[in-house]
Amino acid sequence: MPKDIFNFSAGPALIPQSVIERIHSGLDDFHRGLSIVEVSHRSHAFKEYAKSSESSLRNLLSISDEYSILFLQGGATHQFALIPMNFSKNGVLDYLVTGAWSKKASEYANKVANVNIVSDSSSNNFTNVADPKKWNISDDPDYFFYCANETVHGLELHNPIESDSPVICDMSSTIASRPIDINKYDLVFAGAQKNLGIAGLTILIIKNKLLSDCNKELLPMFDYSAHAEEASMLNTSPVFSWYVSGFIFDWITEQGGVRMMGKVNMEKSSLLYNYIDESSFYSNPVSKPYRSWMNIPFILARDDLENDFIQSAEDEGLFNLKGHRTVGGMRASVYNAMPIEGIKKLIAFMDDFAKLHE
Numbered sequence: 001m002p003k004d005i006f007n008f009s010a011g012p013a014l015i016p017q018s019v020i021e022r023i024h025s026g027l028d029d030f031h032r033g034l035s036i037v038e039v040s041h042r043s044h045a046f047k048e049y050a051k052s053s054e055s056s057l058r059n060l061l062s063i064s065d066e067y068s069i070l071f072l073q074g075g076a077t078h079q080f081a082l083i084p085m086n087f088s089k090n091g092v093l094d095y096l097v098t099g100a101w102s103k104k105a106s107e108y109a110n111k112v113a114n115v116n117i118v119s120d121s122s123s124n125n126f127t128n129v130a131d132p133k134k135w136n137i138s139d140d141p142d143y144f145f146y147c148a149n150e151t152v153h154g155l156e157l158h159n160p161i162e163s164d165s166p167v168i169c170d171m172s173s174t175i176a177s178r179p180i181d182i183n184k185y186d187l188v189f190a191g192a193q194k195n196l197g198i199a200g201l202t203i204l205i206i207k208n209k210l211l212s213d214c215n216k217e218l219l220p221m222f223d224y225s226a227h228a229e230e231a232s233m234l235n236t237s238p239v240f241s242w243y244v245s246g247f248i249f250d251w252i253t254e255q256g257g258v259r260m261m262g263k264v265n266m267e268k269s270s271l272l273y274n275y276i277d278e279s280s281f282y283s284n285p286v287s288k289p290y291r292s293w294m295n296i297p298f299i300l301a302r303d304d305l306e307n308d309f310i311q312s313a314e315d316e317g318l319f320n321l322k323g324h325r326t327v328g329g330m331r332a333s334v335y336n337a338m339p340i341e342g343i344k345k346l347i348a349f350m351d352d353f354a355k356l357h358e
């Protein structure tokens with residue numbers, strides 16, 4: 001991204017400039033003159049790369065040997081289908097619905113088994129979460145599913161949810177944005193195209209104990225344990241996307257790891273939320289304890305100015321601020337690779353725009 005251009009897309013999202021430069025070298029020559037986009041996933045050179053990228057991710061997120069890591073295609077949505085197929089046994093699955101993504105996941109699962117909705121935030125337009133004491137938890141569900149960060153609605157559960165049953169979490173838009181204790185989860189998954197790379201790769205971190213419980217009746221392509229046995233190479237792997245993610249793992253490590261990411265992400269989001277809260281022209285509807293550090297939706301006091309806002313922002317080099325098509329308004333996605341200068345430039349623009357129209 002040229003200097004002074006900032007991409008606030010919710011995903012596929014921005015990639016650090018230094019990573020883009022490193023990708024170029026692999027495009028020219030990954031191994032013995034062959035480009036990364038023409039090497040086999042089964043080549044020795046790529047298998048070595050795959051092994052080293054897995055170990056970088058293990059170090060970055062402090063993932064122990066009790067967990068396997070899968071690098072698959074299909075996106076997070078594909079996991080919405082595979083998770084109930086693999087882990088539904090007794091037929092009751094607990095889903096916490098806090099936004100568009102967990103809602104979709106629960107609808108997919110409901111086609112496979114009986115979904116019990118623990119709590120549903122749709123009654124407050126996904127701006128708040130009911131007190132956990134009021135949640136309707138099943139006696140012995142096969143697992144408990146939730147989405148840590150709802151990308152569309154900008155609602156984030158900032159602490160892990162504990163459960164007696166296996167905890168499965170969609171971390172597509174929050175993974176690696178701060179330290180997380182993987183040991184609190186049985187399965188974490190994320191599409192790579194926000195904090196971990198580009199579209200085409202989905203990363204799963206899955207406890208070996210849960211892996212051994214996969215439904216063995218499934219065809220191998222749908223069975224997580226079959227993918228694990230083949231080291232994510234059951235069929236052609238998403239070589240290029242995996243390659244890019246390796247550089248992202250290194251980049252986060254060089255920046256100071258997830259601890260530093262967390263510190264900077266908190267600072268970035270606070271700056272923008274504080275500005276919005278102090279303004280009479282902009283507002284964010286999400287209850288403060290659940291405000292996302294990654295995706296910050298906001299609306300203008302005058303919705304007739306939305307197109308003008310987006311066009312004027314683009315003229316200033318601030319891209320992809322339009323809210324999700326189902327909720328409207330604006331949304332600034334401020335993933336790891338968004339520098340604090342991007343937030344400052346956005347706030348300065350918002351301030352000028354408000355003064356012009358207040």
Ligand SMILES: Cc1ncc(COP(=O)(O)O)c(C=O)c1O
Nearest residue numbers: 075076077078101151172173191
């Ligand atoms: C939290 C979350 N879950 C799931 C998805 C779906 O991901 P994919 O399009 O990779 O299937 C997204 C996409 O933005 C997301 O943000």
